[in-house]
Structure formats: structure tokens, C-alpha cells
Amino acid sequence: MAWGARSNLGIDDLVARVASDESNLTALALLPSRRFGAAEAAALAGALRANTRIAELHLGGRAMSAESASLLAEALIERSSREVAPTATTGASSSAAASLRALSVGDASFGCAGAAALAPLLSHAGALCGELDLEFRGIGLEGARALSEAVVEARKRSSKAGGGGTAPLFLQSLNLARNPSLGGGDGAACEALSAALFDGVEAEREGGGGAGGTGAVLTSLDLSGCALSSAGVAALVRDDAASSASPPPSRSPSPSPLLSLRLERNEALDDLAAAALARALAPPGRGGGGGLANLRHLSLSGCPLVGDAAAGALSAALSAAAAAAAAPAPCALRSLDLSGCGVGPIWAEHPAAALRSAGCRLQKLRVS
Numbered sequence: 378m379a380w381g382a383r384s385n386l387g388i389d390d391l392v393a394r395v396a397s398d399e400s401n402l403t404a405l406a407l408l409p410s411r412r413f414g415a416a417e418a419a420a421l422a423g424a425l426r427a428n429t430r431i432a433e434l435h436l437g438g439r440a441m442s443a444e445s446a447s448l449l450a451e452a453l454i455e456r457s458s459r460e461v462a463p464t465a466t467t468g469a470s471s472s473a474a475a476s477l478r479a480l481s482v483g484d485a486s487f488g489c490a491g492a493a494a495l496a497p498l499l500s501h502a503g504a505l506c507g508e509l510d511l512e513f514r515g516i517g518l519e520g521a522r523a524l525s526e527a528v529v530e531a532r533k534r535s536s537k538a539g540g541g542g543t544a545p546l547f548l549q550s551l552n553l554a555r556n557p558s559l560g561g562g563d564g565a566a567c568e569a570l571s572a573a574l575f576d577g578v579e580a581e582r583e584g585g586g587g588a589g590g591t592g593a594v595l596t597s598l599d600l601s602g603c604a605l606s607s608a609g610v611a612a613l614v615r616d617d618a619a620s621s622a623s624p625p626p627s628r629s630p631s632p633s634p635l636l637s638l639r640l641e642r643n644e645a646l647d648d649l650a651a652a653a654l655a656r657a658l659a660p661p662g663r664g665g666g667g668g669l670a671n672l673r674h675l676s677l678s679g680c681p682l683v684g685d686a687a688a689g690a691l692s693a694a695l696s697a698a699a700a701a702a703a704a705p706a707p708c709a710l711r712s713l714d715l716s717g718c719g720v721g722p723i724w725a726e727h728p729a730a731a732l733r734s735a736g737c738r739l740q741k742l743r744v745s
Contacts, residue, residue, distance in 0.1 A: 378404040378433075387412045388421060395431060396424035404433035404479075418445035422452035429459065429475045437481035437510060446482060446494035453477060454497065457504040478507035485515050492520030499527035499548045502534060508550035512599075517558030521566045524551070525573040531594045532577030550597035550637075560604030560643070567609035574598070574633040575615060575668065582631055593634035601641035601676075607650035610640065614668055616653035632670035641714075642679040651677070651687030655694035658710060676714035678743070683718040688744070691715075712741035720744045 379391055379402055388411055394402055407413055418441060425431065441449075456475045480498075483491050492511065498504050514520075531547040538546065551573070553559060559566040573595055581594060600613075610616075640646065654677075657669040677683055691713065 378402075378406060386410075388417050392417075392420045392424045395421065395428050398428050398430055400430060403430050404435070405431055406433075406435035407439060409438065413439045415442060415445055418442075419448055422448040425449075425452045426455050427459070428456060432477060433479040434477060435479070435481045436483070437512075438484055439482075440486055441483045441491060443488075443490040443494040446487070446491045449482065450495050450498040453480075454501045454504050457501060476503045476506045479510070480505055480508070481510035483511070483514050485513055487511070487514040487516070489515075489517055489520035489523070492516050493523035496523040496527040499524065500530035500534060502531075502538060502546040505548055506545045507548075508552065508597075509548060510552045511556070512552050513555040515558065516553060516556040518561065518566045518569060520556075521553075521559060522569040525569050525571075525576075528573040528595050529576045532581040535594055536577070536580040536583065545593075547594045549595065550599075551595060552599045553603065554599045554601040554639070555603065557602070557604040559600065560606060560609055560645075562606060562608075564606060564609035564612040567605065567613040570598075570600075571613050571615050574613070574635055575631075578631040578633060581634075596634055597637040598635060599639040601639050601643070603643060604645065605640065605643040605650075606645050607647050607653070610643075610646060610650040611653040614653055614657040616656050616666070616668075618653075618656055632667050633672075635669065635672055637674040638669070638672060639674075639676045640680065641676050644679070644681060646677065646680040647682040648684055648686030648690065650680075651683050652690045655690040658691070659694040671709055673709050673711040675710060675712070677718055678714045679717040681717060681719050683715065683720070685719075685721050687718060688715060688720045710739055713739060714743045716743040716745055718744070 379394060388407065391405065391407075391411075395405065411417075413436070422445075425434075459475055482495065491514065495509075499509070516524075528548065528551075535547055553570075559570070577594075605613075640650075643650075654669070654675065656666060658672065658675075660667050660670065677687070
């Protein structure tokens with residue numbers, strides 16, 4: 378990995394190494410000691426266009442304008458479409474080596490404009506096949522909407538490409554932690570993000586990208602510390618029982634491919650949020666909608682208002698899932714973190730009992 382740690386310098390030396398496509402340069406992390414403005418971002422983007430080795434690009438904590446983000450996205454899209462020269466071992470050419478596994482860009486000023494400029498990267502096969510880290514980037518409703526639309530477009534393209542292979546072609550993990558503007562009181566940003574969880578899933582599954590499978594689009598989402606409300610969580614998981622409003626006609630009947638959901642340190646969440654999550658975990662016909670039937674890891678750590686009622690609701694969902702092992706969408710939850718949620722010792726036994734019940738898949742439980 379090249380860290381770019383030398384003081385009071387630009388990045389000309391790093392750009393040269395990226396442009397030369399060094400075989401041992403697969404990750405680049407730019408430290409604060411390096412100068413990195415619009416000119417440096419443009420130079421790096423230009424070098425990346427022909428690079429086939431970089432798999433991790435860590436530019437987080439450095440200011441980046443929407444224009445620079447757009448240049449970077451265009452460069453990464455172009456490199457992903459380039460065919461890598463045949464290897465000595467297989468003799469076959471592939472664009473897989475030109476794919477990113479991890480990308481982090483921008484700082485707290487990145488905002489919705491930066492997210493929207495970067496979003497096209499998510500809908501191009503092979504451009505970013507791992508994690509996008511946008512933690513503490515000042516992202517709100519419009520940024521959430523742009524990212525979600527890109528994810529939905531990725532699913533459409535995945536379905537046409539028959540994206541059920543062993544290697545993912547599109548975004549797997551999205552880190553939006555510590556973006557408090559996503560927690561607006563009306564839940565609009567969460568409603569926008571719900572599209573990234575559910576829209577296009579049916580088409581993706583029918584095209585070969587089975588929900589919850591290795592090649593599925595977006596399997597991990599982190600919304601920790603985003604000042605979410607319980608109404609926002611209900612909107613996120615499309616819990617119709619929490620609202621009298623009718624569900625939009627575009628909602629997918631298939632469960633989300635999401636495998637991991639982190640909602641830690643959202644201090645306003647209470648038992649209503651837990652109830653919405655429980656209904657999404659429970660199989661259809663057994664008190665739930667099964668929208669999160671593929672979810673394996675759920676963390677509500679550090680949400681002090683969740684309390685005892687949450688443990689009861691979630692344990693009921695787990696018990697219902699265990700009793701419906703043959704259901705079309707049984708609960709797949711493997712780990713549940715309720716630490717720092719104010720769950721008392723008596724109620725803590727409820728999910729523990731569900732864990733011991735026949736057919737329950739839960740393997741790890743934290744309550745303190």
C-alpha cells in the first residue's frame with residue numbers, strides 16, 4: 378500500500394506510480410500531510426483511467442468538490458470497462474482486476490452534491506464491487522435519493538447481466554454512519570434509502586442475482602449515529618403497520634438482499650423502531666412482512682430508549698421465524714446486538730429463549 382505520508386508535498390509521485398500501473402500497488406491511502414485540491418484530484422483521476430491494479434482507494438478526510446467527485450467517478454467507470462491483459466496462468470483477459478473493493482472520499486463538506494456526483498459509479502458493473510465509505514460526509518435527503526437511485530439502477534443492470542455469479546459486480550456495502558441529516562423528523566431520507574433496500578430486488582432475483590446471495594447488490598448498510606427516529610426506521614424497512622398510509626405500488630414483494638444492518642447510537646429510537654424491525658424480520662403470515670428475511674446481523678447498540686419492549690418484540694419475531702422454518706422467507710438472523718439499550722435481566726431472557734428454540738438461527742446475542 379502507498380500511504381502518501383510525505384509532508385508538504387502534492388501527489389505527483391503517487392500519480393506517476395498509479396499511471397505506471399505498478400503491479401504491487403493495489404491500495405492507496407492519502408494522509409493529511411499531502412496537498413490534495415482540485416488539480417491533484419484531476420491528476421489522480423486521469424492516472425486511474427488506465428490503471429488496473431488499484432483495488433482500494435482511501436481519500437477520506439480530505440475535502441473534495443462535486444466536480445472532482447464526478448471526475449473520479451468517470452475515471453473509475455472507464456477503468457472498469459477496460460480489458461486487462463491476459464494473465465500467464467489463465468491466458469484469459471478480464472476486467473475484474475480493474476474493480477475497486479473499497480472507496481472512501483471527501484470530508485464533512487462533501488454533502489449531497491458530492492454524493493450525487495459520485496452516484497453514477499454505483500450503477501456500472503465492475504466499477505465498485507465492495508464498500509463505499511461515506512461516514513460523516515454531510516449527506517442528507519438528496520444525497521440519499523441519488524445513492525438509492527444508483528443502487529436500483531445497478532439491480533436492473535445486474536438482472537440483465539444475470540448477476541448470480543460467485544463474484545459481485547456491484548456495490549456490496551454502504552457506510553452512511555454519522556450523517557445526522559439523514560434522520561430528519563419526517564423520515565423522508567429513510568424513505569428514499571428504502572428504495573436501495575427493496576426496489577428492483579424481484580427483477581434482480583429473476584435475473585439470477587438471488588436475494589441475499591454473493592452477487593446481490595447492497596448487502597450491508599450502516600446508519601449508525603444518524604439521528605434516526607422510530608418513524609424513520611419504519612420508513613426504511615417499509616413497515617406498513619406503523620402507518621395508515623397505503624404502500625406505494627412500486628414496492629417489491631421480495632425480501633431485501635440486506636445481510637447486515639447497523640443502527641447503533643441512534644438515541645431517539647425506541648420500542649416502536651424495534652417493533653417495526655421485528656415485523657420486517659418475521660415471516661409473512663406470522664405477524665410480519667418478511668422484508669428483512671435475509672438479514673443475518675442487526676445491531677441496535679447504544680440506543681438507550683429501545684428497552685425491554687424491544688427485546689420482547691424481537692424475540693417474538695425470532696420465535697415466529699423458528700416456528701416457520703419451512704416458510705418462504707424464514708428469518709435468517711445470526712447475531713443481535715442490544716447492548717446499551719437498557720434491556721433488563723428478565724426481558725434479556727426472552728431473545729435468549731428464542732435462541733434456544735428449535736429452528737432458530739440466532740447464534741450471537743449481546744444485551745449488556
